[in-house]
Every structure is written in C-alpha cells, then in structure tokens.
Amino acid sequence: METIIFTNRFGEVVSFGGPPFYLQKINGLGDVSVNLQTQKIPYQDGSVFIDALLEEREIDIEFLIVNALDEGGYGTVSERRERIAKVLNPKLGPGTLRYENEHLVREIFVVADSVPVYPDDARTKTMQKGVVKFVAPDPYWRSLKVEEEPAFKPLFQFPFSGPFQMGEQRDRRIINNDGDAPAPIYVEFYGPAVNPKIENVTTGEFIRIKQTLLEGERLILDTTPGVKSVEFVNSLGVRRNVYTWIDLNSRFFNLQIGENDIAYTADNEVQGAIVNISYHKRYNAV
Template identity: 55%
Template sequence: MLYKLKYINERGESIEFKGNQYDFQEPTEFKNKTTNPFNLIRFEGFGEVGANVQLQKAPFQDGSTHIETQLEERHPYLEFVIVANDWNTLSMYRQTVSQVFNPKINGRFELSFDNKTYVLDSIPESVPFFADEDAVGRSQVVSVNFICPSPYWKSPTIEEQPTFEPLFQFPFEGVFEIGIQRDNRIIVNDGDAPTPVFIEFYGPAVNPKITNKTTGEFIKVNQTLQEGEVMKIDTTPGNKSVYFIQPDGTARNVFNWIDLNSSFFQLVVGENEIEYSADSDIQGAIVNISYRKLYNAV
C-alpha cells in the first residue's frame, strides 16, 4: 500500500516522506540514494493512545460503575535518515529539519493512503535529535518526539451540508437548478467521537436558533440578525464563539446574548437531525454547517 506522510508547521514549512507501507528500512540501505534526502525509517503513533477509564463504586457494590473514558494525549515518534551528496549539503538538510520541526511552532501530520487523507495536530517535544554522521559525512539518522494535545486524527476536508437539496436540472445554458430548501437536515457522523461544528446563519432572522434534535441541545441568540449579516458559531471546546458579521466585515461578539439554556453541542456518532429556526419568518434563509470527523486511529 502506497503512503505519503507529511509534516507541516504553522509557517507552512514542510517535509514529506513517500513509499510503501512495508518499505521502512535500515539507514545502511539508503546509501547513495539522493532522489529524496529524507527517508522514513519508523513512524509510531498511528493508533496506540492511552485511556483514562473513570469508575465509581458504591458501598457494598460488586465491581464498579463506568462513568466516562477519556483519551490521553498522543505521543508520536518519527525516525528518518538524511541522505546527501556531501557534508555541506547534509548540513543544509539538518538546518531544514531543525527549522521545520521547531518545538516553538505548532504543526500537523498529514497521512495519505488509499485515496484518503487524515490530519493529526502535533507539536515537537524538543529539537530533533541527530545521531552520528556516517564515516564520509553523507547520511545521518534523525529522531523526533511529538505530543498531540488532541489524540484524534481528523478528516482534512470540512464536510459542508448544502442549504438546498437538488432535485433535478433543466438542460438550459447557464446555471438553473430546481430544489427544495430544508429547515432541517440529517448529518451522519461516522467517525469515532463526537465532533464540533461550525455554523453560518445568514440573516435576516429574529432570535436565530440551531437545534440538534437528536440530543435536544440548541444554541439560540436573543438578538436580531439583520439583512446582510451572518451569524457564525464555533462549538469547538476551548474556542467556543458566536459572532454577528456585518456586511463590511465588522464582527460583533454576541456571546453574552446567548439563551441561558443553550449548549454548544457537538455532532454525536451516528445520525444527527439538525434544525434551524427563528422567531420570525426565515423563508429563503441560508444556513451552512461544516465539521471534521474524528478518528481514534488510522
């Protein structure tokens, strides 16, 4: 199975490895191969990640009651060999490696195989470790340890649910499509964990509301969304926000106007029935929903 593993830091600098799943080799087998200066030896952390199982025990109870299970941080490990034509080139590649795997800069892995790509947000735990050079100064083994505050692999492409459900098209020149507008929609999360959503609700609407009817949770903002304004909601833990964006791009934080019974819901695993509404007629309203699927392992 062909794969491509790429690490990209937040400045856009990257190093890429390509090959076959079963091509991980020892450094001596890369001698005199300079088509790709960075050759992967080992990458650990595809799946294994610890879990904290929280139990509760009542007096005289046999066994325990399961409360919740939380995944720990992930700790990937990367080992590869640098191959160059001479010592000066090898030194230049070392600088590139140190620059890309800078522990003061966040980054992410992108792993592609079988026409699928998965993303893992990662931070190097230290400056890369460089082993001794070979006798002629043309190759050197490098190892890097990482920490992933979020253990989940993510689907890189944000899934957008269309506002209109197309029915059919006429064979006219230009764009002309007939469909139905949906006040609710079904979103299937076939990942391994609940996932946050990003919502765009285009005005006008009085007290706009988004409901996950599957869980009964909703987000309602007790404000009037004017014509031309867009309400943007992010339910990501640690980054929860609600803004009204005006036509000129000015953002107004309306977090304090959220209904007290609101909850920044996530898409549960399986089907989610999402409904959007308001205290006024929203015929013709546009609501876009996007999200990423989360995976325990790839």
Template identity: 35%
Template sequence: MERVTYTNARGESLVLGTSKPFYLERIKGTGGVPGDLLSTQSPYQDGSSFVEMRLADRPIVVEGGIVANSREQMYQYRRDFMRILNPKLGLGKLVYTNSARSYAIQAIAENTPEFDDRIVNNQPFTINFICPDPYFTDETQISKGLRFESGGLTFPLRLPTQFAYSAYRGLFQNDGDVETPVEIHYKGPALNPVVINETTGEFIKVNYDLGENDVLVINTAFGQKRVEVVNTDGTRTNVFHWIDLGSTFFQLQPGRNMLRYDSDREGDRSVATVTVYWYNRYGGG
C-alpha cells in the same frame, strides 16, 4: 506505502516518504493511545461504576534519514529540519498517509530532532511529536448547507415532528468513531436564530436580530467555543453572552444527525442559509 507530511504554523512543509532527500523508515503511534478509566465506588460495592474513559495526548515517533549529495547539502537539510520543526512555532499539521487513505492531526515536535551518528552524507534522525488532541481527522473539512426549499405538504393542524413540514431540515452524517464539534455559519436575516439537533434534542439559540447580510458564526469545539456575528463591513461582534440559557454547544453524534434551523420571524426562514462545517474524528489511523 507510508508517508508523513508536516506543515508548521508558517506554512513550511516537510515530506518524509520513500524518495530522497528525506526518507521515512518507520512511524509509531498511529494506533491506540493510553486511556484513564474514571469510575466511582460506593461503600460496600463490589468493583466500581464506570463514569468515562479519558484519552491521553497522542505521542507519535517518526524515524528516518536524510540522504544528501554532499556534506554541505546534508548540513543544510539538517538546518531546514530544525527550522521547520521548531517547537516554539506552536502546533502544526501532521498528515499520515498509508496504502488506504490519509489522516490529519494537530502536532508539535516535543523537542528538536535527534540526529544519530551520520554515515558519510546520510543522516539518521528521530522526531518525537506530541498531539494534544489524540484524534485523527479527515485531511479536509466537510461542509454541508441547510437551505429553504419551497413546496411540500401543509397541514391545518400542528402534527408530530415526523409528519411536519421539513423544508428547513438536513441530514448530516458523522462517519467518525466519536462525536465531533461543528462550526455553524448562519447567514441572515433571522430574529433570535436557532439551530436544533433533532437527533439529540439539543439546540443553540442566540437572542439577536441578525441582518440580511450578517453571518452568525458558532464554534462548538472544546477550548475554541465562540459565538460572533460577522457584520457587512467585515467587523466582528462578540454575541457569546446573548446565547439563550437553554442552549447547548452540541456535537454531531456518530452516524446520522438531523439538523434544523429556525427564526422567530416567519419570513426569515425562506431567505436565510445555514452551512455546517466539521471533521470526522478517528481513534487511530
């Protein structure tokens, strides 16, 4: 069984499945997408050297029909289609469900729905979606917290990482096909808070004195990068330019990622809490 649910920027939804009034006949574009192989070639080199593969936008074509009880009802359903799928509203959320699970993707109708010749009160249609980010994600966002836990062993010497006190660490599992960006919420207090991905050696550090009730929000997504502090009164302070120069907007690698948080003020770590949000990303559904 397959089902498609599209929700626009206004929160209006359209469900295409196996029952009236909107049925899904077929969906195309849930598998692979075209890619562009980037490579370099040196003089006298046989072949080329691989640089990376870039994926194109994902096109999704949905075909189905409207089944109405009357001519008037059919035209009203057509009007609903035009309103909900209006491309001027911007990106919406498309959820594709098959017999195994559901996947979500940001999508926009490339044009208004195409209506073929109607048959009595039945109206066939074709919807062409375009997805600027070609990756499907889980339908719901995943979150996991990093918290201080007292106890454990202490040592008089500074030992290698694998033996060090690990109360501020947490294991994060990316079950997707590719790396994925994160949104980090670091609740103070903290002096120059830092979050480290020990799996890759990358870190994000902000040279800022975070209050006890302040929340530092860091988003590492391409095109959506931001670093800001949500103050106790609800206002937001942009601290993007306070990032330490060695910082990287890291992403979770596929598989296991060990993250750790820290502060330049010793007592902060036992009070502060850090929550990480992300979506697993998939090459196809």
C-alpha cells in the same frame, strides 16, 4: 506507501515520504492509553463504569535525509537538517500533522516534544538519520473537512442578476457521524435572520443567538473544545467576538455518533436562508 506532512502555524511544510526526506518508521497511529473512570461503593464486588478518557497521543517518526549524487555533500545535508528543525520548532506551538496512504488521509494537531534528534553515528556526507516525537493534546485523528449542503439548495438559474432566487428549502437535515467520537461543528448563519437557532433534535441540544442579522451579515459558531467561539461578520467582512449574544440556555453541542437530526429555525421566515455546517469526523486510529 505512507507519507507524513507537517505544517506549522506559519504555513511552512516538511514532507516525510519521498526525496529528500524519507520516512523510515512511525509509531503512535493507534496506541493511546485510556483512563477508565469508575466508581465503587462499600461492599461492592468490582466497580461501576463511569467513562473512558483517552490520554494524549504520542507519535514518533524516524526519517532519513538523503542527497542525490548531484545535490552536493554534507553542506546540503546540514541545511536540510536545519530546515526540519526550523519548521518543527516547538516554540511555534501546535501544527497540523497529516498522515496519507493509498486508502485514506487523516490529520491531527501536534507539537514536537523536542528539537529533532540527529544521531552522530547515523551521519555521512550525503545522509543523515533523524528522530522526532510529537505530542497530540487532542488524541483523535480527524478526517478532512466534511461540508454539509446549505439549507437552501438552488434548483434554477436565470440569465440575469438580482436578488430573485428559486429553490428547495432545506432547513432540516440528517447528518450521520460514523466516526469514533462526537464531532464538534462549525456553523455559518447568513442574514437576514432574527434570533437564529440551530438544534440537534436527536439530543435536544441547541444554540440560539439573540440578535438580528441583516442582509450581507453572518454569524460563525465553532463548538470545538478549547476554542469555542461566536463571531459576527458585518457586510464589510469585519469580524468581532459576540459571545454575549448567546441564549443562556444554549449548549455548544457536538454531533453524536450515529444519526443527528439537525434543524434550523429563526423568529422570522427562514425561506431562502443559508446555513452552512462543516465538521471533521474523529477517529481513534488510522
């Protein structure tokens, strides 16, 4: 049993997999072209491999709009056809396409290549066949969000409120990326902290913010290509872009495939600090 769920940027949803929208066929779950980057010198047999770059992914689906006997005639089919075209409107930009079966759930950002096609020869008063092609600029399927445990792990609870807390310090952790590609990370630093820094000890890459965070303040880092960002959130929840706070030697790193030794440090005592890390594993196919 397969289900395809598309959500546009306004949160409007269409699900293909059960009444009234039945999924008939899907292509593009795995097949993506690869652009091999090679280098050749004079008088060399063959070439030297440099890299392999995945092209955009194309996903085609065929579906049926089917009315039950008590749901009206062609007017209902027409309304549902119009709804699909509205939700999948390419002018809205990329949306989230979710693929589900009995074994896994994967997501990918896509935009419709055209308004859905509704062939005239596949139309009745209670049924309509449709076809739509999506294009995924980033070809990787993503797992659902993986949230690593915070740097401070509470161990005790007391029947009173206040700033007092006890627990186990966790300012270093091993993250295993068992996906098919490096994974961007989403990091939240919570104050108080002076010049907070997160480092992938495995690769030597780090991100350091040259700023002091007070109690109730936080920083949000996103290393996703195309949307890399650093935001400051004050105690009232107001956000602003603070990209200029980054140490110039920083690098917006990804989790490499395999084990990643991630460490959090700051220029002040990090005991009790909270650093949340989340990410999506990325896959070539489902």
